[in-house]
Amino acid sequence: xxxxxxxxxxxxxxxxxxxxxxxxxxxxxxDKSRKTQETVAIVNMYVNLPHQFxxxxxxxxxxxxxRFHGRFNLETLHLILQEMKTRLQAEASHIExxxxxxxxxxxxxxxxxxxxxxxxxxxxxxxxxxxxVEVEVPVPLLNGKETNTGEGDGGTGFWGTVIVSVRLSHxxxxxxxxxxxxxxxxxxxxxxxxxxxxxxxxxxxxxGHSAFSWYKVVVENVSSGYxxxxxxxxxxxxxxxxx
Amino acid sequence: xxxxxxxxxxxxxxxxxxxxxxxxxxxxxxDKSRKTQETVAIVNMYVNLPHQFxxxxxxxxxxxxxRFHGRFNLETLHLILQEMKTRLQAEASHIExxxxxxxxxxxxxxxxxxxxxxxxxxxxxxxxxxxxVEVEVPVPLLNGKETNTGEGDGGTGFWGTVIVSVRLSHxxxxxxxxxxxxxxxxxxxxxxxxxxxxxxxxxxxxxGHSAFSWYKVVVENVSSGYxxxxxxxxxxxxxxxxx
Amino acid sequence: xxxxxxxxxxxxxxxxxxxxxxxxxxxxxxDKSRKTQETVAIVNMYVNLPHQFxxxxxxxxxxxxxRFHGRFNLETLHLILQEMKTRLQAEASHIExxxxxxxxxxxxxxxxxxxxxxxxxxxxxxxxxxxxVEVEVPVPLLNGKETNTGEGDGGTGFWGTVIVSVRLSHxxxxxxxxxxxxxxxxxxxxxxxxxxxxxxxxxxxxxGHSAFSWYKVVVENVSSGYxxxxxxxxxxxxxxxxx
Amino acid sequence: xxxxxxxxxxxxxxxxxxxxxxxxxxxxxxDKSRKTQETVAIVNMYVNLPHQFxxxxxxxxxxxxxRFHGRFNLETLHLILQEMKTRLQAEASHIExxxxxxxxxxxxxxxxxxxxxxxxxxxxxxxxxxxxVEVEVPVPLLNGKETNTGEGDGGTGFWGTVIVSVRLSHxxxxxxxxxxxxxxxxxxxxxxxxxxxxxxxxxxxxxGHSAFSWYKVVVENVSSGYxxxxxxxxxxxxxxxxx
Numbered sequence: 001x002x003x004x005x006x007x008x009x010x011x012x013x014x015x016x017x018x019x020x021x022x023x024x025x026x027x028x029x030x031d032k033s034r035k036t037q038e039t040v041a042i043v044n045m046y047v048n049l050p051h052q053f054x055x056x057x058x059x060x061x062x063x064x065x066x067r068f069h070g071r072f073n074l075e076t077l078h079l080i081l082q083e084m085k086t087r088l089q090a091e092a093s094h095i096e097x098x099x100x101x102x103x104x105x106x107x108x109x110x111x112x113x114x115x116x117x118x119x120x121x122x123x124x125x126x127x128x129x130x131x132x133v134e135v136e137v138p139v140p141l142l143n144g145k146e147t148n149t150g151e152g153d154g155g156t157g158f159w160g161t162v163i164v165s166v167r168l169s170h171x172x173x174x175x176x177x178x179x180x181x182x183x184x185x186x187x188x189x190x191x192x193x194x195x196x197x198x199x200x201x202x203x204x205x206x207x208g209h210s211a212f213s214w215y216k217v218v219v220e221n222v223s224s225g226y227x228x229x230x231x232x233x234x235x236x237x238x239x240x241x242x243x
Numbered sequence: 244x245x246x247x248x249x250x251x252x253x254x255x256x257x258x259x260x261x262x263x264x265x266x267x268x269x270x271x272x273x274d275k276s277r278k279t280q281e282t283v284a285i286v287n288m289y290v291n292l293p294h295q296f297x298x299x300x301x302x303x304x305x306x307x308x309x310r311f312h313g314r315f316n317l318e319t320l321h322l323i324l325q326e327m328k329t330r331l332q333a334e335a336s337h338i339e340x341x342x343x344x345x346x347x348x349x350x351x352x353x354x355x356x357x358x359x360x361x362x363x364x365x366x367x368x369x370x371x372x373x374x375x376v377e378v379e380v381p382v383p384l385l386n387g388k389e390t391n392t393g394e395g396d397g398g399t400g401f402w403g404t405v406i407v408s409v410r411l412s413h414x415x416x417x418x419x420x421x422x423x424x425x426x427x428x429x430x431x432x433x434x435x436x437x438x439x440x441x442x443x444x445x446x447x448x449x450x451g452h453s454a455f456s457w458y459k460v461v462v463e464n465v466s467s468g469y470x471x472x473x474x475x476x477x478x479x480x481x482x483x484x485x486x
Numbered sequence: 487x488x489x490x491x492x493x494x495x496x497x498x499x500x501x502x503x504x505x506x507x508x509x510x511x512x513x514x515x516x517d518k519s520r521k522t523q524e525t526v527a528i529v530n531m532y533v534n535l536p537h538q539f540x541x542x543x544x545x546x547x548x549x550x551x552x553r554f555h556g557r558f559n560l561e562t563l564h565l566i567l568q569e570m571k572t573r574l575q576a577e578a579s580h581i582e583x584x585x586x587x588x589x590x591x592x593x594x595x596x597x598x599x600x601x602x603x604x605x606x607x608x609x610x611x612x613x614x615x616x617x618x619v620e621v622e623v624p625v626p627l628l629n630g631k632e633t634n635t636g637e638g639d640g641g642t643g644f645w646g647t648v649i650v651s652v653r654l655s656h657x658x659x660x661x662x663x664x665x666x667x668x669x670x671x672x673x674x675x676x677x678x679x680x681x682x683x684x685x686x687x688x689x690x691x692x693x694g695h696s697a698f699s700w701y702k703v704v705v706e707n708v709s710s711g712y713x714x715x716x717x718x719x720x721x722x723x724x725x726x727x728x729x
Numbered sequence: 730x731x732x733x734x735x736x737x738x739x740x741x742x743x744x745x746x747x748x749x750x751x752x753x754x755x756x757x758x759x760d761k762s763r764k765t766q767e768t769v770a771i772v773n774m775y776v777n778l779p780h781q782f783x784x785x786x787x788x789x790x791x792x793x794x795x796r797f798h799g800r801f802n803l804e805t806l807h808l809i810l811q812e813m814k815t816r817l818q819a820e821a822s823h824i825e826x827x828x829x830x831x832x833x834x835x836x837x838x839x840x841x842x843x844x845x846x847x848x849x850x851x852x853x854x855x856x857x858x859x860x861x862v863e864v865e866v867p868v869p870l871l872n873g874k875e876t877n878t879g880e881g882d883g884g885t886g887f888w889g890t891v892i893v894s895v896r897l898s899h900x901x902x903x904x905x906x907x908x909x910x911x912x913x914x915x916x917x918x919x920x921x922x923x924x925x926x927x928x929x930x931x932x933x934x935x936x937g938h939s940a941f942s943w944y945k946v947v948v949e950n951v952s953s954g955y956x957x958x959x960x961x962x963x964x965x966x967x968x969x970x971x972x
Contacts (some may be wrong), residue, residue: 013446015473016441023469024845026768026831038767039755040829046472058471100769102755116753196258203256226266228301229289230258267602269525269588281524282512283586343526345512359510494846501925501959509955532958544957682744689742712752713773714787716744 001217016067019046019094027072027099032173041072045088060087072097074121074131074171075131081125092126101135103175106181117178134165135177139185139198160195161223162202167214180205195219195230203232262289262337264302266344268317270342275416284315286341290333303330315340317364317374324368335369339470344378346418359451360421374376377408378420382441384464403438403464405445410457423448438462438473446475500722505532505580506547513558513585514536518659527558527585533576534612546573546720558583560607560617560657567611578612591668598705603664620698621663625671625684627707646681646707648688666691681705681716689718748823749790756801756828761902765804770828776819790815797914801826803850803860803900810854818912821855830864832904836913846907857965863894863945864906868914868927869951876936889924889950896943909934932961 014116021044031037045061064083068076077095084093098120120134140158164181184205185198199219206215218235259470264287274280288304307326321340327336341363363377384403398412407424427448428441442462449458459476503632505528517523530549554562563581584606592599598639606620627646650667670691671684685705692701702719750773760766775788779899794814797805813822827849834844849863860884869887913934914927928948935944945962 013443018473200256230261499929651761686742716747
């Protein structure tokens, strides 16, 4: 009696989202000066299922990934999402590809021949493609004495991290996005600033730029014991949902 | 000339969210059998600022935390959020407290006198308090041969993780929430099941329960090389936003 | 034929070391001002087996841990190691207990009511007990302009980490060890220094101190992109082996 | 007076070991079927200094790394260690390169076109070169019912990890080392076994093999709540020291 009831209840509960995550996978990404760069990505893939859908072949996610082996870029991302939707009979498909990108910027860190920047491409396909590019850039932070914002934490860190997310209006090299961030963060004196000041500078550089239809900036300052952060976002209020 | 332009642009960019995160902090939480349990939390605190707000005293976050030292529970969480809103002149305040909770369940792991469960309390205050309690519970998974869902990944793992998030209608002990999850996950034969089956069982147990006004279940199966996951949520479509 | 050969080979291979690690466990440690402090430890336990020993009851490690629940200190550590040796019929036993310790030092970080220090107790018992206490202390680092050591990396970090390991000649409070480290690192001007300078200062403070029969100091400077480190050790050349 | 004393003490303390660690760096490694494979490594570099040595140019470590950019293999490792010794005027030099290696083994995981194996090369140069190659291989573990070793933990895991370290007598492809490990771990029935049994099988396969002058095997079983491990080593008792 109990078991029958339980079965009936269970039937009414619809799984809406299934996927695979933390797949370590070699990828080839576009490189401005060397054409392509081979690196190692962590890939997450999800689909939203229609109500009453019965079961999913998890192995299909990896089969799709394998079909695009060695061909990951902004164009194939659309095709991967399309194939996920079709083969898994899904209402929507999502993919997230996080990878270190190595590049010697003209700006700051000339010591390393190859400087690491952590990047992410986050794509979703329901009716239309939605694509967000994210890059993490180390920036110099100072003790805030140049500003009057009253931050009590200003003196506790020397290097901070800027995480910039953008939706692109047209193609932009990762290299150009990184140098735009480094140049904006370093103005005007090239000696860095507080997290809030850098947030405003980057917002100012991104909000009017023709390459971006949306942006978000988070500046984090890892100091002894905790991390302070400030963020700004625009022009729309919504950030990409990939939770 | 350039600098003046830059300053004008910068003034129009409003920081909307500031905070501190990854604060390691000792907390005392309520314990059903021992009254209280001392453990170590990771705390994140954020506020949303009104437009045009100039500067934030980051140190105030930690001062507020210190004022409630040794008194963290579901009741004081409301007071902390209130004080964050007031002292930082914010439109909304957010806090997230993640901690291991030790408790010997009547169900599964009798080997350990103290079994670890990772818990989180996530609170937000704008006009009203919004509070989500989250707990991570290890569950036995089998190779899916008992189901006909066609999962290709079913055989690759033995233990999975269930992450249950709930909004509470009334007080519930963490211990009772954990045992509810373990009992539901283990039905009917006590030998575990595939991720999708466990998802449905837990959804079935939580959706009609008077203690919860909202729930979300994610079942993850860490196998060799990648993690598969399935999730279900209800009755509302919105999950708490603490990104 | 092949299988028989294989079996014979296998019999000649003796497992010499077995254990359990990454056990998350609540522990009560001695606190100078509050008598005891409850915190959460990660525990590793190993034994060395005699040749030809057949099989080990892994569950016995956890049973021993449970017998000492709530009573972890420098004295019981000896008893735990003794019981491991006896119950597992081992030639030698090893235990490592890593935990965050919270304490408001008189020195540096007065913002936090409770400041986190990561500590470890590393014990081994063969014929005699060998016990090492280790503590990680954040220290201010400067850009090295005060020294003429020619370090090219001096300017890239602001806070560093000192990891001090000692063998004790007599009992010493963790609080006293931490303040000794903070005072030594901060001399003479209280404004910090390069990793190498701090290494020398700490070596100088520890080498002649009656509480220590052995010490090791590692100073690490996490900067943008990589970590620099310098270490010093004495009077003996051997560090504790718990790999 | 105090300061002079302090300075005198400080002069007697000799820094013996300095280095850089956690450098994320793109490397090209040898690949049996594709000639080379580009991947991303974490690099640690240390030197032991002579007594009384004054100061080290930390930037020289990275300069040396950059000189060998795109040319990392077993041969250049020797040259890098030589250059570290010379340019930093050191008594001994040490390098550790950890990287994921992607390869589709003929054995186990046919789902992935590229399967990840975590590898490390650990080199030291004092008078002679000492080189250890290490690889981490996932292996199936069963519940120990086939053995009579009395392990209480046998039933708690399904996949384990084997970490094999070897000193090579002659060149061996990573692919051949990985397949040797997978074949040995899976014998005789291909269905896996307990950690101790796998340890013995691998020891048996490695101890008599002409390619290895030394080996160490650690088998780890991550189950719910803790990790069990067993290890075997031979023919010498000493493992490489890179702590």
